[in-house]
Every structure is written in C-alpha cells, then in structure tokens.
Amino acid sequence: MLRIALVTPMLPVPFDLTRGRFIHETARSLGKIATVKTFFQTLKYPPLPGIKAQTYLYGTVGKDYTLEGCDVEAFTYPGLPALTRGVNGHIASHFLTPRVRRFKPDLVLAYWVYPDGFAAMRTAQALGVPCVVGALGSDIHVRTGVNERMTQRVIDGADALLTVSEAMREYTIQTFNAASDKIHTIVNGFNTDVFLPMDQVALRDKLGVKQDEKMIVYVGRFVEAKGLRELMTAFTQLAQADPKVTLALVGDGVMKDELQSMVRASGLDGRIHWPGGQSPAGVAEWINAAHVLTLPSWSEGYPNVVVEALACGRPVVATDVGGTREIIDETNGVLIPAKDAGQLATALQDVLSREWDQFSLAAAMGRTWDDVATETLHVCEQVVRHYAQERR
Known part of the structure; x- marks a missing residue:
C-alpha cells in the first residue's frame, strides 16, 4: 500500500x-x-x-x-x-x-x-x-x-x-x-454511524432542554469570522418576540467571554445553552435536540457541520459563502448574505415556523x-x- x-x-x-x-x-x-x-x-x-x-x-x-x-x-x-x-x-x-x-x-x-x-x-x-x-x-x-x-x-x-x-x-x-x-x-x-435522525424528546430530557423550546443550535469555534456577533443580535431579536426561542452554542473559543457578556447585557441568560466542546456523538445529540442549525460565517470552504445537520434531519440557515451553496437549497434550508443580522433573524424565524420532514432531509445525505x-x-x-x- x-x-x-x-x-x-x-x-x-x-x-x-x-x-x-x-x-x-x-x-x-x-x-x-x-x-x-x-x-x-x-x-x-x-x-x-x-x-x-x-x-x-x-x-x-x-x-x-x-x-x-x-x-x-x-x-x-x-x-x-x-x-x-x-x-x-x-x-x-x-x-x-x-x-x-x-x-x-x-x-x-x-x-x-x-x-x-x-x-x-x-x-x-x-x-x-x-x-x-x-x-x-x-x-x-x-x-x-x-x-x-x-x-x-x-x-x-x-x-x-x-x-x-x-x-x-x-x-x-x-x-x-x-x-x-x-x-x-x-x-x-460525514460519519453515518453518528450523524443520523434521533429521538428528539428523549434527547431533550437527557440534555436538559425543555420540550417546548424552539431551539437554534450553532456548532463551531467562537471567533468573529463565524458571524457570532450577528447571531447574538439576531437571536436577541427573536427571543424578545418569542419566549420559546432558545439558542445552544456548542463549542468554545477566544470569543466566549465576549459572548457571555453580550448575553448578560441582553438579559437572556436563561435562554442560552452552553454545552462546551463536544465529541462527534455529543454534537449529533445537540443537533438532533434542536429545530434548526445556523452557521452565519463570513467565509467557509465546505462546512461539515452543515452536512452533519442535514444528515440528522435538521434544516440549516447559513451564509452564502464558499461551498455552502453546494449543500443548501430551498429544500433543506435558507441561504443569506454574510454579516446581515436582520436577514439572519428573518431566515431563522422562517425556518422555525415551517414543518420539515426529518427523514427526507437525512435520506438525501449519503457521502461517507x-x-x-x-x-x-x-x-x-x-x-x-x-x-x-x-x-x-
């Protein structure tokens, strides 16, 4: 060999x-x-x-x-x-x-x-x-x-x-x-043994997520270029309009202190989950526990977490950068411009308000x-x- x-x-x-x-x-x-x-x-x-x-x-x-x-x-x-x-x-x-x-x-x-x-x-x-x-x-x-x-x-x-x-x-x-x-x-x-549709009710019980939460999940590094300031602005707008909207920030990074300060200033401390960095199995659980994954990056190559979310049967709101357009279309999510918190909020609200076929989304993903x-x-x-x- x-x-x-x-x-x-x-x-x-x-x-x-x-x-x-x-x-x-x-x-x-x-x-x-x-x-x-x-x-x-x-x-x-x-x-x-x-x-x-x-x-x-x-x-x-x-x-x-x-x-x-x-x-x-x-x-x-x-x-x-x-x-x-x-x-x-x-x-x-x-x-x-x-x-x-x-x-x-x-x-x-x-x-x-x-x-x-x-x-x-x-x-x-x-x-x-x-x-x-x-x-x-x-x-x-x-x-x-x-x-x-x-x-x-x-x-x-x-x-x-x-x-x-x-x-x-x-x-x-x-x-x-x-x-x-x-x-x-x-x-x-993606790892087909890890990223697949799971029982959301059971996972929410396990992870301490309330069954009536409309949960958005972000997975990745906590850095400026991932669009996290725009995400916090968009989430604040959504959370103020709907008491059921919550956010899970899965990961860690140099912006963690800044993000936590933003949360405290907004008064939304109880609406954010901070699981920290997770193994692939942990990432899959948090994605399955959520309603939608978002990735508001300024730049990407081919964002793997988007593929993993779809493999779990979750729609995605992501910025139209790099190869993201090669993954997302109107059947599985929404693409938005980078650095636009207003459009991010609108897209997330749109996706949260729609019914998505978990198994159809997952069935379209098969690359190992x-x-x-x-x-x-x-x-x-x-x-x-x-x-x-x-x-x-």
Whole structure:
C-alpha cells in the first residue's frame, strides 16, 4: 500500500474537541486503504505574559497524544505570534523532516496551506517525494500580507492541491492563478454511524432542554469570522418576540467571554445553552435536540457541520459563502448574505415556523469518509505515478 505522511496542525485535542474533526475522519478512513502516519505539528509559544493566540484556543499537545484509529506522532516547533509568521513554515519543516524521513513515505499529504503545507512541501523536496496539499477554507480565502505570499508559493510548488468545494477551486484558480489541472475538489463526508435522525424528546430530557423550546443550535469555534456577533443580535431579536426561542452554542473559543457578556447585557441568560466542546456523538445529540442549525460565517470552504445537520434531519440557515451553496437549497434550508443580522433573524424565524420532514432531509445525505479517503488516495496515486515518470 502507498505510504502517506499526513501533516496537519488541526486535530481534536482535549481543550478543543471540535478542532480538525474532518481531518481526523479523513486520516482514519485513509488508514484503511493506505499506510498512513499522521504528523501533528503545533506551534509552541514561549511562556511569557501576553503571548497567546488571537483566533484559536491555545494549549500544549504532549508527545503522549493519541488519536482513535490513527498512527499519530505529535510534536511542537517554536514561534511567536505575528513576528515569526513569515518563517514558521521553514521552522516547522526543520522539525518535521527527520520525523518524516524515518517513516520513509511515498508521498507527503498536508492539510492547511501555510505554514503547514509549506513545511510539508519543503520536507517532501528534501526527501525526493511528491507533496499534495489540502486547502480547507480560510487558509485560502483569508490571506493577506506574508500569509498570502507564502500561500502563493505553496500553490505554485505543490504537486497537487485539494479543495473541499468547487467554489473554492474556482477561487484558487482566479485569485492565485493556479493551474486548473492540478486542483482536485474532494468534498467532505460525514460519519453515518453518528450523524443520523434521533429521538428528539428523549434527547431533550437527557440534555436538559425543555420540550417546548424552539431551539437554534450553532456548532463551531467562537471567533468573529463565524458571524457570532450577528447571531447574538439576531437571536436577541427573536427571543424578545418569542419566549420559546432558545439558542445552544456548542463549542468554545477566544470569543466566549465576549459572548457571555453580550448575553448578560441582553438579559437572556436563561435562554442560552452552553454545552462546551463536544465529541462527534455529543454534537449529533445537540443537533438532533434542536429545530434548526445556523452557521452565519463570513467565509467557509465546505462546512461539515452543515452536512452533519442535514444528515440528522435538521434544516440549516447559513451564509452564502464558499461551498455552502453546494449543500443548501430551498429544500433543506435558507441561504443569506454574510454579516446581515436582520436577514439572519428573518431566515431563522422562517425556518422555525415551517414543518420539515426529518427523514427526507437525512435520506438525501449519503457521502461517507470512506468515499473521501478513496478519492484522496486516487489523487495521491496519480501524483506518485506522474512524479516517478518525470524523474525517469
């Protein structure tokens, strides 16, 4: 079987269970049909006052880190917020290369374009093997300054690029002048054993949700770009008009304190559920306990939580960004413009007022992580063959 070194900074960790769940699922399924070793590299900041990440929950991942169904090696590399941004890819590669060399891969597959895709590309070049880089969303869409320049270098230098939606593929071609023949769209799947319709009444009893609540659920990181301020504004409007409307915020992030302050200021403390970060099974339970899932992001690649919600038979209100249009239509939810709290409130009210066929919504979803792994392996095998032919 093909030997694949999978490199990523995004996997579920104890302090952020929702991070990189889709990469975990891909790695686990890919490991069934190839020999895969996952290299989990994370940037480590020095223990100085005021030094912390601004957009994600920061914590230390130890060498004893394990991941269900995966052969994983975790390690850190040093850096500073903003100051080392332009060289983080070089530093990461310095620590990555000897580890990957010991594995002796046929190919390096990285998820997250910069700095991790760059580090993987340099490591692959040092070992004389090809490199495939998977882009997930904001690592293509939200790039400026040195990040944009380094992202361009990865797109130009990788042997192939994977995108999670056709919209993202077209954006990459147009914005970064990428060669269309080396970009492959592989959309995400979902765990069909976990995300499926469940008994809402029983779940509400279990989770402490009242049976008459009209519950909206959000699942994801608590960061500005997920549209959480717009969500809080829209929810406040709905909650003031209808005492039965509630909101569950499933996840965690750097905005948690701000969100809790907004809730206290609105006087709606008793109308918000805070389950925290959840395992996939926990996410599925909260989605099934709700009436509608919302994702008011400013930018997305192919939002997996939208797929998971539909697989549970729940309609979705989401912003029309990235590949979301490839999932949502008038039969399963409502698309709205980003950064528009008024339209978000209107759409949520519309969806809450309608009857939805849970099982019809779920029946339309069938793509598995094994499908994703099969397509990913196919691209990797093509790249390895082409690489070998060019060097004969």
